Amino acid sequence: MRxxxxxxxxxxxxxxxxxxxxxxxxxxxxVFFYLDRAVSPGTHLQITLTFPPHxxxxxxxxxxxxxxxxxxxxxxxxxxxxxxxxxxNYEFLRSNENPDLLSALEKESSEKAWKSSN
Numbered sequence: 001m002r003x004x005x006x007x008x009x010x011x012x013x014x015x016x017x018x019x020x021x022x023x024x025x026x027x028x029x030x031v032f033f034y035l036d037r038a039v040s041p042g043t044h045l046q047i048t049l050t051f052p053p054h055x056x057x058x059x060x061x062x063x064x065x066x067x068x069x070x071x072x073x074x075x076x077x078x079x080x081x082x083x084x085x086x087x088x089n090y091e092f093l094r095s096n097e098n099p100d101l102l103s104a105l106e107k108e109s110s111e112k113a114w115k116s117s118n
Contacts, residue, residue: 001027006055013046023049029087031067034080043069045085048093062093 003025010033012019024032031047039045047065066089073082 001029003027003032008049008051011048013048014043024082030070030085031065031087032082032084034082036080038081039069039072039083041069041072045069047085063090064093065090 004027006023006026008023008026010021010023010031012021012033012035019035019037021033021035024034026032026049031049033047045067047067049063049065051061051063053060065085065087067085067087069083070086071082071084073084075081
């Protein structure tokens with residue numbers, strides 16, 4: 001699969017731990033990132049990414065992937081360990097920035113008022 005160099009903030013979750021990192025590249029079937037801890041091939045994890053508007057061409061989209069580690073690279077001089085994970089499943093997450101009901105109603109009301117005045 002074609003890989004896209006994308007530096008996206010990522011939250012990597014193991015059953016008992018959570019780490020923040022950044023992706024190095026992403027494809028339709030996998031993701032590569034660095035961690036400060038060793039991970040064994042075959043390890044299952046969850047990765048949450050936020051794709052920004054300039055990629056989605058709409059609004060930011062958060063996606064949670066269930067993935068399995070397929071490759072671990074030797075540490076770089078910075079001691080970070082490269083992790084390649086194959087995406088097994090994904091789900092789109094609701095944005096935390098959705099307006100509450102009152103804000104949504106106020107927006108709808110002002111849009112109706114603007115349309116009726118034009």
